[in-house]
Amino acid sequence: MNKVIIIGSGPAGLTAAIYAGRADMAPVMIEGLGSDHQPGGQLMITTEVENYPGFPEGITGPKLMEQFRQQAERFGTKFFTEDALKVELHGPVKRVWVESQPEPLEARSIIIATGAVARWLEVPGEKDLQNHGVSACATCDGTFFRNQEVIVVGGGDTALEEALYLANLASTVHLVHRRDAFRASKIMQDRVFRHPKIKIHWNKAVAEVRDVSKKKVTSVVLQDTVSHELREMPIDAVFVAIGHTPASQLFLGTVDAHENGYLRVIHGTTRTNIPGVFACGDVADHVYRQAVTAAGSGCMAAIDAERYISALDG
Secondary structure, eight states: OEEEEEEOOSHHHHHHHHHHHHTTOOOEEEOOOTTTTOTTGGGGGOSOBOSSTTOTTOBOHHHHHHHHHHHHHHTTOEEEOSOEEEEEOSSSSEEEEETTOSSOEEEEEEEEOOOEEEOOOOOTTTTTTBTTTEESOHHHHGGGGTTSEEEEEOOSHHHHHHHHHHHTTSSEEEEEOSSSSOOSOHHHHHHHHHOTTEEEETTEEEEEEEOGGGTSOOEEEEEETTTOOEEEEEOSEEEEOSOEEESOTTTBTTBOBOTTSOBOOOTTSOBOSSTTEEEOGGGGOSSOOOHHHHHHHHHHHHHHHHHHHHHHHO
């Protein structure tokens, strides 16, 4: 019987493993496999991380996650490099099925740290130019495009927030939206409409990102969603802000979730509605979605799990 199983191996899951390991909980981690549940999480597709404390010169995302993993290993974490296929979370014994084991793994507590993935436009050039001018995180990558022209794609609060953030750095922010009205809150819209550095392009969609041959963004092809007319627009970076999808599908119907699919936790904790089941990182955070906040909530989850087991043992 394990004390804790951690599902997911981004900053939240690995920080939980470090803390659980140091508390003699002998954590078991199901770190995921493949593009949807990549070991190391979203930082594995991030070239340069400049805002994680302790690395004044910056560090690559994969290198940072390698160091997280080594630290978790040092404190005795056992890793399964595969996906969780099925879970049973109710009752004192939690069960998780993985492909390599004939019987389910059992534990007294579960920490869910499966993260979230950005939604992309799925247009030519976008995937090839990720980390070369195409990004889904303005706070992560905006500083690389100081005094340059950038595009933000989207019409919700996130897109408008990203545009306002980037307007502090870029020379011009082009906000591209496929409709003729934003979905965002009125206060966000008012700020965007007033900002002198933000130009709004209504009824436009990005049809292609160029130039893959130069390994950097040089322009986008915009399509008018009414007339379908195409035109090329020179640009230095594209920020896609059309939302994220939490990797919560395995738990929906069992663990309480918000309407947008993010798992619901009791405020100020990582506790879910099921005793002994905790959620941390981006799967339970649709607001901040930063490596450092994910790591902080991973620490909280390990402490919450350890206290839960201590209380059971009296």
